[in-house]
Amino acid sequence: MVVILSEHPDISHERLAQAVGVHPRTVMKWRKRWSVEGFSLLDQPRSGRPPVFSP
Secondary structure (H helix, E strand, C coil), X not given: CHHHHHCCCCCCHHHHHHXXXXXXXXXXXXXXXXXXXXXXXXXXXXXXXXXXXXX
């Protein structure tokens, strides 16, 4: 639902942030990232050693 609402031009950053429970700046980051990179559930590559999980 957040993704659908985030694409709606009439819903402000503040209103969406309040509905989700985050700061409006976070919503601005999401919208900017989604407009540039598209929506994805995958993490971006990170620097450093990957985590190791022992069985």
